[in-house]
Amino acid sequence: MKRLVIIGASYLQLPLILKAKQMGLETHVFAWECGDIGEKEADYFHPISIIEKERILDECRKIDPDGIVSIASDVAVLTVSFIADNLGLIGNDVKSSVISTNKYLMKQAFVSNNIPCARAVLTDGISPVDLSDLKYPLIVKPTDRSGSRGVMRIDSDTEDIMSYVRNAVDLSFEKKAVVEEFIEGNEYSVECISYEGEHTLLAVTRKFTTDAPNYIETAHIEPSGLDPDMVMKVERTVKAALDALEIKYGASHSEIRINDKGEVFVIEVGARMGGDMIGSTLVRLSTGYDFVKAVIDVSLGNKPEVFGEKMRTNAAIRFILDSEDVKVYDRLLKDDPEMIVEASVEREVTGNVTDSSTRKGYFIIASDDRKKIMDYLP
Numbered sequence: 001m002k003r004l005v006i007i008g009a010s011y012l013q014l015p016l017i018l019k020a021k022q023m024g025l026e027t028h029v030f031a032w033e034c035g036d037i038g039e040k041e042a043d044y045f046h047p048i049s050i051i052e053k054e055r056i057l058d059e060c061r062k063i064d065p066d067g068i069v070s071i072a073s074d075v076a077v078l079t080v081s082f083i084a085d086n087l088g089l090i091g092n093d094v095k096s097s098v099i100s101t102n103k104y105l106m107k108q109a110f111v112s113n114n115i116p117c118a119r120a121v122l123t124d125g126i127s128p129v130d131l132s133d134l135k136y137p138l139i140v141k142p143t144d145r146s147g148s149r150g151v152m153r154i155d156s157d158t159e160d161i162m163s164y165v166r167n168a169v170d171l172s173f174e175k176k177a178v179v180e181e182f183i184e185g186n187e188y189s190v191e192c193i194s195y196e197g198e199h200t201l202l203a204v205t206r207k208f209t210t211d212a213p214n215y216i217e218t219a220h221i222e223p224s225g226l227d228p229d230m231v232m233k234v235e236r237t238v239k240a241a242l243d244a245l246e247i248k249y250g251a252s253h254s255e256i257r258i259n260d261k262g263e264v265f266v267i268e269v270g271a272r273m274g275g276d277m278i279g280s281t282l283v284r285l286s287t288g289y290d291f292v293k294a295v296i297d298v299s300l301g302n303k304p305e306v307f308g309e310k311m312r313t314n315a316a317i318r319f320i321l322d323s324e325d326v327k328v329y330d331r332l333l334k335d336d337p338e339m340i341v342e343a344s345v346e347r348e349v350t351g352n353v354t355d356s357s358t359r360k361g362y363f364i365i366a367s368d369d370r371k372k373i374m375d376y377l378p
Contacts (some may be wrong), residue, residue, distance in 0.1 A: 001027045003063055004296065007039030007079050009068040015280040016071050017293045021086050021142045028063050030056050034163040053082045060087060066301035070079045070226050071251065071292070072275040074101050076144045090301045092271055096246040100271040103143045104178050106245065113244035116265045117235065120180030125162070125169035128181060137182040137212075142172035145159045146378060147275070147356035153182060153212040183267070185259035188224055190238045190252075193280050193304055197248040200307050200357045202291060203283045205274070207255075210321070215358055219377045220278055221316035222286035225370075236376045237264045247271050251279060251295050276356070277314065277317055277364065285315035285341065285366045314370045318377055320345055321353045321363040332376055339372065 004020045009031035017038055020027050029042035032049040037107065039045045048055050050073070060068070060083055067090060068083050070076035078220040084091030091361030092100075099105045101172050112116040115203060120363075122143070123129040131138065136157070142150040146265055150168035154161055161179075168177035187207040192199050209215040238254045253274035255267040283291040288310030297304045320326060329345050343363035353359055367373050 001313075002066040003028060004299070004373075005056075005060055005063065005065040005068040005083065006042070007029065007031075007040070007056070007068065007076040007083075008073050009042070009045065010073075011037050011038040012072040012275060012280075013070065015292050016069065016296070019290075019297055023293065025066075025296070030059070032143070034258070035264075039271065041146045048325050050079050051375065054077050057083055058087055063351070065357050069164045069250070069295055070300040072271040073272060074144070074270055077101050077271050089247055092247055092249055096248075097271060100245045100247060100269060101144055102174075103141060103268055103292075106268060107178065107180070109244045110241065110266060111231075113240065115241050116263065118180040118183050118265065118267070118359070120178045123165055123169070123177050123179060124175065125166045125177060129161070129165060131161070131179060134179065134181050137180050137252050139182050140168050140177055140179050142168045143178055144173045144341065146270070147173055147174065148214055148216045148300055149355045149357070150177070150366060151214055151355075152216070154179075155177060155212070165221060174264070183257040183259065183265045185257040185265075188226070188234070188256050189274055189278060190254040190256060190257065191274055191283055191291065192238065192242065192254070193291065194223070194247055194249055195241065195298050195300065197243075198235060199239045199242050199252075200304075201231075201238070202289055202307055203287060204231055204234055205277075205278055205282065214330075214354070216321070216353060216359070217276060218321060219277060219316060219318040219320065220282060221314065221377060222278075222371060223312070223314070224284045230258070233262075233266055234258075237266060238269075241266045241269050244268055245271070250298050251291065253279065276319075276361075281342070281364060282315045282317060285364075286313055297326050303357060311343060312374045313366055313368050315341070315364070315366040316377055317362055317364045319359045319363050320349065320363075321359055324350050328376055332365070335370060336365075336367075336376075337377075339367050 033047035083096035251273035294304035
């Protein structure tokens, strides 16, 4: 029996664990022990934090795995590449993973390769930051976090910029932040699978967020609604970005904006499957393609199944941020329950939602009728 190491045990990794077991693989899951679902579902659970790369490597030498993988976690990307490099397994090299998990290094790679992106400066929150070359509005974000943590919009120099910068720096693992120009336009994300440097676009997702200043994601829908010509333009831009970051294997999740002139700008790229159940659930529902299986296949050194759009329907996820979102879910239960694929909704919504990790639940819906789907989105 082949053995697969999975980095992370949260609910985000559950589709990966279950799919690997379905494929007849022996699963070895590494994570800090805290009662997450992956601890129970794994064939073997190893209670080691995902950032303790050397300890995980020592255990992996004993396991002798055939592959290593993680989905929807930027933190795990570095550990996966480190282990793969040391054991001769399939994975992106360490240099690529360092760049793709650091927003400033990523920006430098884009600029060097003429990938359209926002101009930015790096700050440690201590020295004064020179913003004279940037145009307002601006966005402040930690260099190495995801899920809208520490993200703040700044509309003018009359705001207390350094307080926002210090907050972002405090949330950063490396204690640095980027301040970049805000790109106007609708937000989209792009899911790809790569094998030996060949990239295949699987889905473009329309993203919905709260307004300034935090831009917390409230919903996603596939397909995006973009016309075919624009999808081709997005595909060319994203594939060039993946090449610039030297991402050659596995899933990738690219976030882009398209302005009113039809110009595509790359905001950032993750060398992993998109979170918010975009990669693990929405891609499969909207296209019929088993993205999770493809990620496992690549980690084992097998060329993934060819993407042929087996089906095409509409799929979306909406998140619960407040009591109004709960009312939308209740209307769905009453009027269109057959659309519900999955749901986890907190009835008593208390406390403020400050980033993606503090949202109060979600529901996933699918239908051939796009208009009906849109009726339940923000």
